[in-house]
Amino acid sequence: MNYDIVIMGGGIMGSAAAYFLARSGLAGAVAVIEPDPSYKEATTPQGAGGVRQQFSLPENIAMSSYSLDFYKRFESKLADIPDVQSISFREQGYLFVVGKDGEETLRKNVDLQSSMGVTIQLMDKAETARKFPSIDRQDIALTCYTPDDGWIDPYAALQGFRRAAEHMGVTYICSSVTDMQCSGTEVHSVALADGSTINGKYFINTAGPWANKLAEMTGASLPVVPMCRVQHFWKCAHELEPLPLVKDESGMFFRPEGDGFAGGRPSFDIAPGFIDDIYSGFFANYFEEVIWPMMASLVPKFEAIKLQRSWAGHYAQNLLDGNMIIGKYSPGHENLITACGFSGHGIMHAPAVGRALAELALNGSYQTLDLTRMEMSRVHKNEPYAEVGIK
Numbered sequence: 001m002n003y004d005i006v007i008m009g010g011g012i013m014g015s016a017a018a019y020f021l022a023r024s025g026l027a028g029a030v031a032v033i034e035p036d037p038s039y040k041e042a043t044t045p046q047g048a049g050g051v052r053q054q055f056s057l058p059e060n061i062a063m064s065s066y067s068l069d070f071y072k073r074f075e076s077k078l079a080d081i082p083d084v085q086s087i088s089f090r091e092q093g094y095l096f097v098v099g100k101d102g103e104e105t106l107r108k109n110v111d112l113q114s115s116m117g118v119t120i121q122l123m124d125k126a127e128t129a130r131k132f133p134s135i136d137r138q139d140i141a142l143t144c145y146t147p148d149d150g151w152i153d154p155y156a157a158l159q160g161f162r163r164a165a166e167h168m169g170v171t172y173i174c175s176s177v178t179d180m181q182c183s184g185t186e187v188h189s190v191a192l193a194d195g196s197t198i199n200g201k202y203f204i205n206t207a208g209p210w211a212n213k214l215a216e217m218t219g220a221s222l223p224v225v226p227m228c229r230v231q232h233f234w235k236c237a238h239e240l241e242p243l244p245l246v247k248d249e250s251g252m253f254f255r256p257e258g259d260g261f262a263g264g265r266p267s268f269d270i271a272p273g274f275i276d277d278i279y280s281g282f283f284a285n286y287f288e289e290v291i292w293p294m295m296a297s298l299v300p301k302f303e304a305i306k307l308q309r310s311w312a313g314h315y316a317q318n319l320l321d322g323n324m325i326i327g328k329y330s331p332g333h334e335n336l337i338t339a340c341g342f343s344g345h346g347i348m349h350a351p352a353v354g355r356a357l358a359e360l361a362l363n364g365s366y367q368t369l370d371l372t373r374m375e376m377s378r379v380h381k382n383e384p385y386a387e388v389g390i391k
Helices: 012-024 058-072 100-115 125-131 154-167 208-218 286-298 346-363
Strands: 002-008 030-033 094-098 121-123 142-146 171-173 177-183 186-192 197-205 224-236 245-248 253-257 260-264 305-318 325-328 336-340
Touching (some): 002 012, 012 154, 030 154, 058 346, 100 142, 121 125, 125 142, 154 171, 208 224, 208 336, 260 286, 336 346
Parallel strands (some): 094 245
Antiparallel strands (some): 094 142, 224 305, 253 260
């Protein structure tokens, strides 16, 4: 089978890239290779779906601003695509909470965000208590509230991108890549687990936590590993005011979800790798011993909560600096690019990155947002380009 562009990995990033390629009308024949059409093992459906502009790097702020607007208009953007479900965007804001040690950094970040057009309200502890009386941790020095931010149903967004791409002619192939064949300075085909071969002119690696497995097939290496992240859903015995998604410096977060709350805190003490059972080993008592005390410290009413369920997903964690890697990554292979290592930011940046991947594939360069500083060169130079003050 012959295609112009072959995308390896059909989660939200690969499907967003497929959508923008198809929408351009210039991509020719596009195929997406995705081994799990149910997305049972995928990262996206397990995510919190948050979309925020609270970052310290201009690229991340710009990607969030574009993606936020795209998600707010998702249904109208895809109005010509039949049977696209609502992504249930909740414009309920983000609240970032810091203690005294984080105050200076937060103010610097807010200055940058404001200069890029983000609507922001800085509040001290008293102001925060007046606006959100349930938030009452003793060490709060400053909070940052971005009312335009919110969250989506990530699985609906993934399915929307995929449905749109397929409607516009993209072919989804249910299989996995087992090898890549190269000649000269290019990849020319991939072998699939079902025994077939897919020929292509251009290849995109959007395999998420499995991105480095594909990279190794061309002798490359990406500092991207699967990292287990566990989330929880609980109900509270007390009534709380409408709250935004709340996050603090440790990475702990929660947001309203139905008649309860969903949240957690990334665990940074575990080794990389896929974890199948979160009810034994490291995560066996994680909610009771780690999450609950932290949540109750921030929201005293959370002393009276009851855990309903927990679930795990796996970030594609960039071990260098926690930010994505985009563009060429495999020396000697000019027609092979990636977008990976989002470390939890993939859902919120998918529209912007999907657009960027389409631009690279069609034009060889960024046409709208320059993401050069997010490329592989920083990995080769061991020069991290990390967020400061917020994960």
